[in-house]
Amino acid sequence: MSKHEMSDFQKMFLSKGTGHNVFTQREFDEALAIAKAEIMAVAIQTTKQSILIEREACADLVDSLADEEEEGEVCTAMRNAANAVRDRLPHQRQ
Numbered sequence: 630m631s632k633h634e635m636s637d638f639q640k641m642f643l644s645k646g647t648g649h650n651v652f653t654q655r656e657f658d659e660a661l662a663i664a665k666a667e668i669m670a671v672a673i674q675t676t677k678q679s680i681l682i683e684r685e686a687c688a689d690l691v692d693s694l695a696d697e698e699e700e701g702e703v704c705t706a707m708r709n710a711a712n713a714v715r716d717r718l719p720h721q722r723q
Contacts, residue, residue, distance in 0.1 A: 633658070688714040 633654035652660075688711040695707035 684714055684717065688712070 635654060691707050691711040691714070695704045695711065698704040698707065
């Protein structure tokens with residue numbers, strides 16, 4: 630019996646009464662690897678989305694501060710900064 634194969638007792642114990650096929654350790658490891666990859670893909674996408682939301686909120690904050698300023702260099706600089714934050718990664722905005 631190899632390190633990754635289940636013993637006959639383990640197979641019998643796991644399959645008894647379930648009516649399901651028993652998988653080899655290799656099949657389980659492959660399925661687990663796929664599940665981990667899917668989880669990581671969702672985690673990465675969620676992180677990207679949360680960063681984008683935070684970036685938009687920061688830009689909105691700077692815009693609202695610019696609204697409180699009188700027109701002039703400071704106001705223009707703040708609006709430019711807000712736009713620069715929003716346009717940092719334009720392909721992420723949709």
